[in-house]
Amino acid sequence: MTYGTTDMTDNKAPAVEVRNLAKHYGDFVALKNVNVSIAAGEYFVLLGPSGGGKTTLLRTLGGFHKPTRGEILLHGRNVGHLPPDKRPTTMVFQAYALFPHMTVTQNVGYGLKVAGLSKARIAEKVDYALEQVGLTQFTHRKPHELSGGQQQRVQLARAIVLDRDILLLDEPLAALDAQLRKDMCLELKHLQEKVGITFIHVTHNQEEAMTVADRIALIANGDLVEYGRARDIYRAPQKSFTASFVGENNMLKGKVAQSNGASIVVDVAGAMLQVDKRDLDVSDGQEVTLSIRSECVSLDRANGSAAASDGLSMIGTYDESVYLGLTTSHLAHLPDGTEMVSRVIAGSDDTPPEAGAPVRLSWKPSDIRLHVE
Amino acid sequence: MADLSSHAVSGGHPVDADKAPWRAKLVPWVFRAPLIFMVMFFAIPMAMTVVFSVFERTMFWMEPGFTLFSYENFFFSARLTNFLSSMKYSLISVVICFVLGFPIAVFVRKSIPQVAQHRVVLLFILPFMVSEIIRVFALRPVLQRNGLVNSTLMELGLIDEPITALLYSHTGVVIGEVLSFLPFIVFSGFLAMEAVPKYIFEVCDDLGVGPWRRFKDVILPLAAPGIFAGSVFIFVNGLGVALLPNILGGAGAVNAGLIATQAITALDFPLAMAVSAIMMATLLSLLWIGHKLFDLTKILTPLS
Numbered sequence: 001m002t003y004g005t006t007d008m009t010d011n012k013a014p015a016v017e018v019r020n021l022a023k024h025y026g027d028f029v030a031l032k033n034v035n036v037s038i039a040a041g042e043y044f045v046l047l048g049p050s051g052g053g054k055t056t057l058l059r060t061l062g063g064f065h066k067p068t069r070g071e072i073l074l075h076g077r078n079v080g081h082l083p084p085d086k087r088p089t090t091m092v093f094q095a096y097a098l099f100p101h102m103t104v105t106q107n108v109g110y111g112l113k114v115a116g117l118s119k120a121r122i123a124e125k126v127d128y129a130l131e132q133v134g135l136t137q138f139t140h141r142k143p144h145e146l147s148g149g150q151q152q153r154v155q156l157a158r159a160i161v162l163d164r165d166i167l168l169l170d171e172p173l174a175a176l177d178a179q180l181r182k183d184m185c186l187e188l189k190h191l192q193e194k195v196g197i198t199f200i201h202v203t204h205n206q207e208e209a210m211t212v213a214d215r216i217a218l219i220a221n222g223d224l225v226e227y228g229r230a231r232d233i234y235r236a237p238q239k240s241f242t243a244s245f246v247g248e249n250n251m252l253k254g255k256v257a258q259s260n261g262a263s264i265v266v267d268v269a270g271a272m273l274q275v276d277k278r279d280l281d282v283s284d285g286q287e288v289t290l291s292i293r294s295e296c297v298s299l300d301r302a303n304g305s306a307a308a309s310d311g312l313s314m315i316g317t318y319d320e321s322v323y324l325g326l327t328t329s330h331l332a333h334l335p336d337g338t339e340m341v342s343r344v345i346a347g348s349d350d351t352p353p354e355a356g357a358p359v360r361l362s363w364k365p366s367d368i369r370l371h372v373e
Numbered sequence: 374m375a376d377l378s379s380h381a382v383s384g385g386h387p388v389d390a391d392k393a394p395w396r397a398k399l400v401p402w403v404f405r406a407p408l409i410f411m412v413m414f415f416a417i418p419m420a421m422t423v424v425f426s427v428f429e430r431t432m433f434w435m436e437p438g439f440t441l442f443s444y445e446n447f448f449f450s451a452r453l454t455n456f457l458s459s460m461k462y463s464l465i466s467v468v469i470c471f472v473l474g475f476p477i478a479v480f481v482r483k484s485i486p487q488v489a490q491h492r493v494v495l496l497f498i499l500p501f502m503v504s505e506i507i508r509v510f511a512l513r514p515v516l517q518r519n520g521l522v523n524s525t526l527m528e529l530g531l532i533d534e535p536i537t538a539l540l541y542s543h544t545g546v547v548i549g550e551v552l553s554f555l556p557f558i559v560f561s562g563f564l565a566m567e568a569v570p571k572y573i574f575e576v577c578d579d580l581g582v583g584p585w586r587r588f589k590d591v592i593l594p595l596a597a598p599g600i601f602a603g604s605v606f607i608f609v610n611g612l613g614v615a616l617l618p619n620i621l622g623g624a625g626a627v628n629a630g631l632i633a634t635q636a637i638t639a640l641d642f643p644l645a646m647a648v649s650a651i652m653m654a655t656l657l658s659l660l661w662i663g664h665k666l667f668d669l670t671k672i673l674t675p676l677s
Contacts, residue, residue, distance in 0.1 A: 085578065085579060085580060086581070091575070091579050093576070094572075096572055098570070099576075100570060101595055111580035114581055114582050114586060
């Protein structure tokens with residue numbers, strides 16, 4: 001049962017390599033053509049909206065679904081034909097996945113018992129796993145006597161006790177309340193650092209993803225949209241989907257007015273905006289999307305209705321402010337109706353402009369990004 | 374609700390002032406009425422059964438008194454043997470129903486999409502659309518000497534002589550019982566599988582738990598209360614439904630229900646009452662044992 005590093009596995013190969021993976025359910029395409037490589041010992045998060053295919057990808061890695069096309073290599077070994085228990089993976093489910101009639105110890109040890117380990121060896125490994133997840137006092141309780149967070153820890157212990165080196169987590173914190181989810185996020189991250197195996201974690205929660213991940217992959221409509229370090233995904237999204245899903249971005253649609261040079265000009269609702277071309281392929285007249293994170297937009301009362309001409313600001317109409325505690329969002333709209341949000345750290349006692357007043361929305365050159373797809 | 378709001382709007386004129394208390398008084402009776410019904414027509418007759426069983430037999434009815442003659446009549450005659458053998462064959466029916474029916478319940482839970490599960494289970498109600506007498510009677514042309522089973526087997530050359538033990542025998546009764554009661558184990562098995570958490574089969578796949586272990590270690594302990602309830606239901610019906618041995622049984626192939634019916638035909642009412650009382654005692658002790666073993670209250674407890 002334990003998955004050695006010897007037979008047919010390559011130590012240098014990535015933990016997971018997915019090539020041209022597709023999964024169809026009849027006419028429904030759950031995964032289109034996914035390619036991704038995950039290094040051994042990495043904490044990798046699959047982030048995306050519900051129904052986007054992230055869970056399908058995870059389950060296909062675990063052997064619970066057969067791919068329609070493409071291949072999966074785990075440590076360099078093609079596992080397309082193997083059932084879940086013969087793969088170096090193990091799964092942690094959302095909830096409702098413990099054996100209700102067994103105690104914590106029995107739940108954690110059951111996989112080892114099935115594998116035929118001796119009682120003494122099972123007890124030793126179970127103790128160690130429970131210590132790793134901090135559940136040593138609850139060993140004789142049954143699942144219904146545990147809180148949601150504790151139940152998920154039991155699942156974690158049951159998974160790591162198997163000594164497989166890729167742990168798949170399918171929305172493991174989705175059933176927990178917000179505060180507990182935050183705490184468990186950090187614990188998951190620390191657990192991964194302690195045990196040193198590869199974690200692949202599916203979630204639709206951005207904050208959860210950013211907390212735990214070494215790298216994040218965005219998955220939507222069966223496509224792997226883009227992947228990279230959490231920081232890069234947040235600060236410098238390549239695709240407009242990423243910009244709209246991660247963080248709070250203002251999305252501006254416009255036409256390219258002038259495409260020569262490192263910096264191009266885009267016509268958004270009559271304003272000529274400058275944006276870094278980023279070596280993207282654009283031509284005059286092409287429809288493009290621009291994104292600016294809401295915390296990078298500053299909002300001032302416009303003196304006069306003169307249109308801004310610096311290429312880094314626009315004139316809009318103020319709508320309202322929303323107090324969110326740590327931050328306050330100021331909402332405005334552009335002449336073409338596009339909503340704009342400017343988010344600032346709350347604490348200023350300045351009275352916001354009255355609704356309908358003209359305001360100037362501006363940003364730094366490095367804050368606006370061009371997306372062509 | 375509409376009434377209340379219109380009152381508020383019109384300034385709360387006490388138009389229905391005496392109507393509302395009248396309605397309020399009626400509400401508790403919605404719950405009391407069935408209770409009274411059950412006491413009058415269920416609890417009291419059950420108690421009377423025990424009382425009547427110790428009465429003296431007269432020519433056409435019985436008279437108050439205290440005698441254990443009926444019990445003696447039951448326990449020291451062929452009736453006890455027949456009762457015990459009908460228990461044995463009911464148990465066989467339970468086992469056959471379980472072996473045939475429970476896998477269906479597991480299959481429906483595991484492999485049918487959730488939205489379609491209830492419809493599939495409802496299919497098992499279809500046989501009940503036909504009167505039980507007709508259903509059971511229809512077994513005769515199938516099982517009899519020159520019936521469907523025998524003629525098919527003879528034409529296939531598998532047997533030379535028709536199998537006569539299929540009808541008017543314990544075998545016939547068991548076949549009838551399985552036919553009649555199989556849906557109950559499917560229903561109770563289906564409900565029992567509710568106690569099995571959503572992802573448990575996938576966890577088993579992940580841990581490499583084989584089918585037999587999966588059944589023995591996971592499904593059986595979780596579904597035990599439901600399975601037991603379904604089994605008791607079948608067992609008790611196997612003992613009590615007189616119709617089946619009446620149509621399909623023969624010499625010796627009777628059950629407690631038929632013994633009681635025969636006693637009534639012979640105008641021996643105290644004996645019929647005694648047989649019923651013995652059946653009640655059997656059922657209650659079975660439920661008590663089951664409760665001690667599996668905690669039957671769990672059947673109605675959803676997953677926490």
